[in-house]
Amino acid sequence: MIDTHAYEGAPEAEFRDYVALLKPRVMSLVVFTAFVGLWVAPVAVHPFVVFCSVLFIALGGGASGALNMWYDADIDAVMRRTQGRPIPSGRVSGGEALGLGLGLAIIAVMMLGLAANWFAAGFLAFTIFFYVVIYTIWLKRWTPQNIVIGGAAGAFPPMIGWACATGGISIESLLMFALIFFWTPPHFWALALFMKEDYHKAGVPMLTVTHGRAVTRRHIFGYTLVLAPFAIWLGLTSIGGPIYLAVAVLLNALFILGGWRVMRRNEDSAIADGYATEKRVFKLSLYYLFLHFLALLVQHWVGT
Amino acid sequence: MMMPIQTEHELHRRRHSRNVGLGLVLVGFAALVFGLTVVKVRQGDLMEAYDHQPRVSLTPREEAVPAGREVGE
Known part of the structure; x- marks a missing residue:
């Protein structure tokens, strides 16, 4: 019998x-933060337009994800966590990912322009450009500050959401940007401390590899200190209020304490308890961002 | 002995999933554009685009000039 x-x-x-x-x-983070940015803005937008705007912002984020996977296929093939992704595993060709990414990026930007306004659409286009060209192609393989600057791409969605409603930028949207921007480094470096991936083999300069783990621990604590004033400041603007401020003060105190504990430890004690503190701080960082934006929603709901 | 050609293969399942997925995406996109159109028309947004001849409904609204002042003054 011949099996063909x-x-x-x-x-x-x-x-x-x-x-x-x-x-x-x-995408789920993009959807949530973009939605909050749009919803708490002082201009009322029809719910269906809100839905479409958030969808197209998310689609733009997805397009940059595809372009990122197209460019990073060589790195993904080396690291175990990413070996199963569609391109390294051979199920999707690089060219297909490039085409899909470019096509979806154009559709997302044009549709956001039609659904909301062209300022927001231009902002989305810039975000995709920033993530793909500035972060993925340029900075990621060049500097250990890649996480810091690349974090800007993840921090733009609430500003785009705000721009969908208001057609511009204001102090509130800039502070929402700052909240995610300064949150990203401690979040990712806490992860990098206990996920010992072979970034070195893949040729990606990570702070843990280039400057050592003790420096990374100090950086984590430093960024929690920088982050706190921006988080509190957001509570003093037109979209803040007592509920948001209470949440922000509590979470920032916890986050700074966590950063302090991470800094005070050395590798030996971290290995001894299986990176328990680092893992706890990483988990806290997830709640940190989610609860800040949830607090903004609640504050908007009860009135500022 | 001839084996009949196997019509159902893993490959067909994978292709089927792509076809159904793309179909749903396209239907969803059409529904989205239709919904957006309904909302925009109801809100009274400007829905016309330039169509090769100037039309009054597309030219920007002119502000009333106060008495005694002329444009360009």
Whole structure:
């Protein structure tokens, strides 16, 4: 009996492989922060327009995810965590990811322009450019500050949401940007301390590799100190209020305390308890961002 | 002995998932554009675009000039 194979090697892609190219988990953060930025803005927007705007911002984020995977396929193939991604596993070709990313980016920007306004659309286009060209292509492989500057790309969505409603930028949207921007380094470096990935082999300069883990610990604490005033300041603007301020003061105190504890430890004690403190701070950082933006929503709901 | 060609293969399942997925995305996109149109028209947004001849409904609204002042003054 002859068994004829229609293909060899990697199997053909399924629909979900193309969905995976859009980094749906990163998208969920984009959706939430963009929605909050849009919703708390002082201009009323029709709910369906809000829905469409957030969807197209998320689609733009997904497009930059696909372009990131296209460019980073060589790194992804080396690191174990990312080896199963659609391109390194051979299910989707690099060219397909590039085409999908560019196509979706154009659709997302044009549709956001039609749904909301062209300032927000231009802002989305700039964000995609920033993430793909400035971060992925340029900074990620060049400087250990990659996380810091790349964090700006993740910090733009609430500003785009705000721009969808108001058509511009204001101190509130800049402070929402600062909240995510200064949150990103301690969040990722806490992860880098206990996820010992082979960034070195992949040729990506991570602070833990280039400057050592003790320096990384000091940086984590430093950024929690820088972050706190911006988080509190946001509570004193037109979208802040007592509920937000209470949440912000509590979370920042916890985050600074966590950063302090991470800094005071050395590798030996961290290995001894399996990076328990680092993992706790990483978990706290997830709650930190989510609860800040949730507090903004609640504050808007009860009135500022 | 001839084996019949196997019509259902893993490959077909994968292709099917792509076709159904893309179909749903396209239907969803059409619904989205339709919904946006309904909302925008109801809100009274300007829905016309330039169509190769100047139309009054597309030219920017002129502010009333106060008496005694002329444009360009």
